[in-house]
Each structure stands twice: as C-alpha cells, then as structure tokens.
Amino acid sequence: MKSIARKFQILVIATCLLGITAASANTTNEKNKVNFSIPADEVTGAWEYTVENVPYEYSKGVLMISKENKEYIVKVQLQHGAINAENVKVKDNVITFTVNVEGSNVSVTLNVDGDKMSGESSSYDGNFAIEGKRMQPE
Template sequence: MKNSTKRIAGFLLMAFTLMFAPLEIMASSEENDIAVLVKDDLIGGWEYTVAGAPEGYDKGLLMIIKQGDVYKAQVQLSGGAVNGENVVVKGNKITFTVNIEGETVSVALEAKGSKLSGTSTSPSNGTMTITGVKTLSAE
C-alpha cells in the first residue's frame, strides 16, 4: 500500500511539474524563424534497479524534469525522496550526485528510448550497475 501511495504521489508531482516544464527548444536561422520540437528522452519517471545494492536502495523511481534550461533529478526510495545535486545533462546522458546516509553517491546514466542504463559509485559500495525503464513520460 505504501509503495502504491508513493507512486501515485510521485506521478502527481511529476504531472504538476511537467505542466510548467517547457519541452520545446526554439531554433533560429538567418532566413526564417523556425520552432523545432526536440524530444528529450531523459525527462520523465524511470523505475530502476541497482544490481547488488543494499535492500531499500536496490530499486526505486528516478524523476527527471527540466525547468527552463535547468534539469532536476529526484530519487524516490522506499525510505523517502532524495534530490540530485550537481545535475549535468549532455544529450541523452545525465550525471548527478545524491547524499545517501551521509555518503555522496555519484550517478551516471544514459537514456536510449525507454531504457536507462549506467552506474552509481560510492565509497562504501564501489561501482554498481543501474538499469531502468521509463514509466512516466512527458508526452
């Protein structure tokens, strides 16, 4: 029951946030002004798993939004939500850090369509593999 409540709350948070997050990039040429819609594979909600991670940290929901030119990431775990810091996006790749129980965890991910893969690295657990599937889309 708690997981479904958290997922519904996460979905509602994502829905309200996306109402205000522009998904268009305006491109300009010297001859004409052309509006170009650019699909952003990163934006949305991702159900993910981390192979070998301690229980409670081995799966969750990653929410990625874009407000103006700024991306934000939030990791929703069974014990609560943690906001990403130092979020950097290049194309379909995102890196950020999260603070888990006083330890900085570095995350590097790449989106390919509805699939997400990458790694998390922390001092106590080393490097672990992350895989995910998009469950909430901005479309």
C-alpha cells in the same frame, strides 16, 4: 444503338463522378492531416530503476527527471522517502548527478536510449550497475 450509346454515356459520367469524388476525398484527407513533432528530450520523465548488489532499501525506486528554466532536476524516490540530486548535468543522452545517501556522496551516470536507461553509481563502497525503464502513463 442509341440505347447502348446512352448507357455508355451514363457509365462514363458515373466513372468521372466517382473519380472526382475519390480524388477530392484523398485531397481532403491530406489537408486534414496534422503533422507535428514533440520536442525530443530523451531524459525527462519518470523512470523505474534497479541497482545490483546494494542494500534492499536502495535496490529499486523511481527517478523523476524534469526540466525547469533550462535546468534539469532529479528526484530519487525510494521506498522510505525521496532524495534530491545535486550537480545534475545532461549532455546528449547522458545524465550525471550526485546524491547523498546516509552521509556519503554517490555519483550516478546514466545513458538513455529511448525508453531504457543503463549506467552505474559510484561510492566509497564501489561501483554498482543501474538499469531502468521509462514509466508509461496509465
């Protein structure tokens, strides 16, 4: 009988020790978790884009959108050079700007939704649909 009681005591102690170890391991994990949030600025970054029904050299490129001193800067990278945008405005997830292409002003309005953007450009030649996606770091 003493043998069974002794085994039972050892079993109870072992169970308690395992329970304490498991509880402290769980507590340690909770303490080691780092909770942080990255400020959400939906529009900044590098965006690959395409434009429909325009000359080939303007049909695709990369928009570089950054923010310096609370002002947004847009640079349009084309196959044969870059164009700096003017009159850049951002409200919520909508960005508007103008670029000068071959002496003509082109107004651009883009709606950003996560890693995708869509909108249109307007010039004396008409309105043209734009689609884009955020470029991911390699």
